Amino acid sequence: MADPQPVKVPPAFKPLLPFVRRAEELDRDTSRPESKLIAYFCRQYAMEMGIKLRENDASNEATDYLLSLMDRLETEKNNLPDFTQEEGKEICEDFAIEIFSKADDEDRAGMANKSTARTFYAAGTFFDILNQFGDISDDVAEKRRYCKYKAATILKAIKEGKTPEPGPPDEVDIKTPAPVAPPAPAYQPPSAPAPVYEPPAAPTPAYQPPSAPTPA
Secondary structure, three states: OOOOOOOOOOHHHHHHHHHHHHHHHHHOOOOOOHHHHHHHHHHHHHHHHHHHHHHHOOOHHHHHHHHHHHHHHHHHHHHOOOOOHHHHHHHHHHHHHHHHHHHHHHHHOOOOOHHHHHHHHHHHHHHHHHHHHOOOOHHHHHHHHHHHHHHHHHHHHHHOOOOOOOOOOOOOOOOOOOOOOOOOOOOOOOOOOOOOOOOOOOOOOOOOOOOOOOOO
16 A cells, blocks of 8 residues: 655644654655654654644644644554554664664764765654653763754855864764863851950059158
8 A cells, every 4th residue: 555645744843844754754665664663653753742832833734734643643553563662662762873873984984975964864853753752861862962963063064165074073072061160169258357365454453542651
């Protein structure tokens, strides 16, 4: 059975586009059986995003798009082999890492071009869909951030007529947060100087009238 024709994404759902586009690309991939499953999870993630975005746009266009996406997901799930969420997560993560490694190897070999940037961007999108399975690992979060960084810097270098720098920048390790300076100590007002010790003055003797002279 032929795949359904792509449905136009409403303007309010523009953030869904990367995930819908990746799903459509995977629909055309007949080289690996897991492509259909990953396409399903791309649409599933787009569906979750769409439901949240619909809170700000309850138009008929937005509603109709979500309903069509729901129908598509239901049809796809019925045609897929049974799988657990954990199995789905593992397949999606392995695929994302595979796409990432392809772009990373090409970049580190000094062969980065626009296609490399697109591959990094696609890998970042595949890392994004892992959010639907719960908390992502630190490793996945680092790779996702690196993908988006490299996609942007490669395209910027090409636009400026420069050769993209392979690998991460020497002066900045984007995987390690910048060290946080210790907080300045709280302001302490200077203490008042200690008074110089002064011994108590000797008591003034009581007045005594002169004694009368002794008679001769």
